[in-house]
Amino acid sequence: MKIVLTGFMGSGKTAVGRELGRILGYPFVDTDDLIEEREGKPISLIFKEKGEDYFRRIECETVKEISLKKNIVVATGGGVIKNKNNVENLSSGGIIIWLKAEPGIILKRIATEGGKRPLLDVEEPLEEIKKLLAEREGSYKQADVVIDTNYITPGETAREIMEKLSLDMQEVNVDLKDRSYKILIGRRLIRNIGLRLKEFRPSRVAIVSNKTVFPLYRDIILGSMDESGIVPEIFLIPDGEEYKDSLWASHLHGELLKARFDRDSLLIAFGGGVVGDITGFVASTYMRGIKYVQVPTTLLAQVDSSVGGKTGVNHPLGKNMIGTFYQPVFVAIDIDTLNTLPAREFGAGMAEIIKYGIISDSNLFDSLEKDKKDILSGGKGLLKAIRRSCEIKAGIVSEDEREAGLRAVLNFGHTIGHAIETATDYRRFLHGEAIAIGMCTAAELAVKQGMLDKEAVSRIRGLIGSYELPVKIPGDIPAEAMIDAMEIDKKVKSGRLRFILPESIGSVRIVEDIDRGIIREVLEESKSN
Numbered sequence: 001m002k003i004v005l006t007g008f009m010g011s012g013k014t015a016v017g018r019e020l021g022r023i024l025g026y027p028f029v030d031t032d033d034l035i036e037e038r039e040g041k042p043i044s045l046i047f048k049e050k051g052e053d054y055f056r057r058i059e060c061e062t063v064k065e066i067s068l069k070k071n072i073v074v075a076t077g078g079g080v081i082k083n084k085n086n087v088e089n090l091s092s093g094g095i096i097i098w099l100k101a102e103p104g105i106i107l108k109r110i111a112t113e114g115g116k117r118p119l120l121d122v123e124e125p126l127e128e129i130k131k132l133l134a135e136r137e138g139s140y141k142q143a144d145v146v147i148d149t150n151y152i153t154p155g156e157t158a159r160e161i162m163e164k165l166s167l168d169m170q171e172v173n174v175d176l177k178d179r180s181y182k183i184l185i186g187r188r189l190i191r192n193i194g195l196r197l198k199e200f201r202p203s204r205v206a207i208v209s210n211k212t213v214f215p216l217y218r219d220i221i222l223g224s225m226d227e228s229g230i231v232p233e234i235f236l237i238p239d240g241e242e243y244k245d246s247l248w249a250s251h252l253h254g255e256l257l258k259a260r261f262d263r264d265s266l267l268i269a270f271g272g273g274v275v276g277d278i279t280g281f282v283a284s285t286y287m288r289g290i291k292y293v294q295v296p297t298t299l300l301a302q303v304d305s306s307v308g309g310k311t312g313v314n315h316p317l318g319k320n321m322i323g324t325f326y327q328p329v330f331v332a333i334d335i336d337t338l339n340t341l342p343a344r345e346f347g348a349g350m351a352e353i354i355k356y357g358i359i360s361d362s363n364l365f366d367s368l369e370k371d372k373k374d375i376l377s378g379g380k381g382l383l384k385a386i387r388r389s390c391e392i393k394a395g396i397v398s399e400d401e402r403e404a405g406l407r408a409v410l411n412f413g414h415t416i417g418h419a420i421e422t423a424t425d426y427r428r429f430l431h432g433e434a435i436a437i438g439m440c441t442a443a444e445l446a447v448k449q450g451m452l453d454k455e456a457v458s459r460i461r462g463l464i465g466s467y468e469l470p471v472k473i474p475g476d477i478p479a480e481a482m483i484d485a486m487e488i489d490k491k492v493k494s495g496r497l498r499f500i501l502p503e504s505i506g507s508v509r510i511v512e513d514i515d516r517g518i519i520r521e522v523l524e525e526s527k528s529n
């Protein structure tokens with residue numbers, strides 16, 4: 001993100017800009033310094049020798065060049081924001097912040113700063129400052145954020161900006177060339193979501209959510225939009241997997257058309273995986289694709305469905321069969337939203353986090369064992385586990401966006417998990433719970449195949465069980481029904497039954513064509529009594 005600081009001299013642009021740059025690790029530039037460097041002389045001399053028009057032209061060129069940079073803190077000279085083109089250039093991909101101060105305080109600051117300030121050379125400097133401020137106020141008001149700097153230090157101002165823009169969060173990059181985006185992870189993110197949207201300058205914004213989640217966060221999210229001058233449309237779908245279908249997608253398309261959303265509009269998916277999948281699908285198909293943002297509110301959606309750009313709806317003949325690969329412009333994971341998530345849903349998300357540990361990171365697995373108490377109480381351990389999970393998924397997606405190969409490892413536990421879901425008509429278990437059983441059973445299958453030692457299986461089962469997740473196949477599900485379900489599962493490629501099996505904790509391998517007799521044996525042995 002580009003952070004642009006504007007304001008009168010003495011408002012602290014340089015000190016605040018330096019501090020922000022230091023905290024964020026972004027370069028800090030001052031447009032006046034750049035111009036002086038470019039021209040090889042002080043601004044006063046440029047004015048004197050070549051006139052104001054010349055200076056403003058160079059200023060516009062400098063601003064245009066800076067505007068192409070992404071992660072940078074920019075302090076602007078007093079006149080920059082007076083020019084419409086400059087404001088447009090700086091706003092694209094950036095947030096403009098007005099550091100505001102009262103005339104008396106400005107005078108005090110520039111007097112104590114020392115140096116030659118022409119403003120102090122007039123007879124009534126305070127009156128001069130008041131006059132100039134009144135003249136510029138209209139331009140400053142174009143800023144996206146106003147920070148009152150009167151009684152705070154530059155350090156405090158920088159911290160206030162960090163908080164307002166939710167910059168004190170963690171970031172994970174999903175690297176997909178021109179479709180790359182960031183996953184922002186932190187607390188209080190939805191309180192500032194409006195400001196984050198400004199970076200994309202959408203013509204219209206709609207929040208797509210459901211009737212359970214939206215009322216819980218309505219005031220916070222609408223308050224944030226209001227603060228940023230955004231008046232969103234709100235489209236709510238009923239709560240439930242059964243509404244993730246083409247009828248509801250078509251209804252949403254219709255609402256967007258009725259509200260005259262154009263190609264520069266933006267959708268916010270605010271909810272769990274159901275809301276995320278259908279919103280992404282609608283965004284990808286409306287007018288051949290408009291921007292969307294994922295704001296996942298279930299743990300499963302935060303670590304899995306919101307990352308990677310798989311969108312879709314269900315069809316009567318198959319789950320998730322109609323869909324697209326379409327990446328959001330960013331993902332904002334506000335872990336405070338998990339406070340209202342039912343415990344069983346939280347557990348289902350934990351199954352996916354455990355999956356990441358088993359498929360690619362034994363350290364994550366270790367910390368899930370060690371930090372269980374902290375994770376369950378929503379402490380730092382949870383933030384760490386979510387972040388690591390997103391990193392792992394982002395890494396895999398970056399290498400294999402369209403599931404041509406590597407991405408398949410994300411399906412660890414899914415072959416058996418899906419079979420359990422099908423055999424129980426998707427009614428008995430949440431997806432994550434079925435995957436939990438699927439992972440334990442796949443680990444047993446790996447032992448049978450001579451790939452994994454027994455100690456690893458008992459650690460896997462122990463960890464999954466410790467998060468209150470099921471580890472055994474219910475005794476009443478016939479093994480044959482599960483095998484039948486596996487055969488018709490969409491992951492059976494060219495007639496081959498495919499399993500992702502662990503070789504150790506932190507590493508998996510794709511194994512095909514396992515003898516059906518062995519599979520049946522493992523399924524029987526993995527049943528609860």
Ligand SMILES: NC(=O)c1ccc[n+]([C@@H]2O[C@H](COP(=O)([O-])OP(=O)(O)OC[C@H]3O[C@@H](n4cnc5c(N)ncnc54)[C@H](O)[C@@H]3O)[C@@H](O)[C@H]2O)c1
Nearest residue numbers: 212239272273274275297298300301304305310337340341
């Ligand atoms: N696109 C992908 O890559 C991908 C990956 C995995 C799963 N999925 C899809 O995700 C869906 C499952 O997602 P899910 O597990 O998030 O289910 P969900 O969206 O149905 O949410 C589960 C329940 O929690 C409620 N809820 C959500 N956030 C809440 C909150 N903060 N407080 C209180 N209640 C809240 C929801 O209203 C719902 O009742 C499935 O449709 C699945 O196909 C997609």
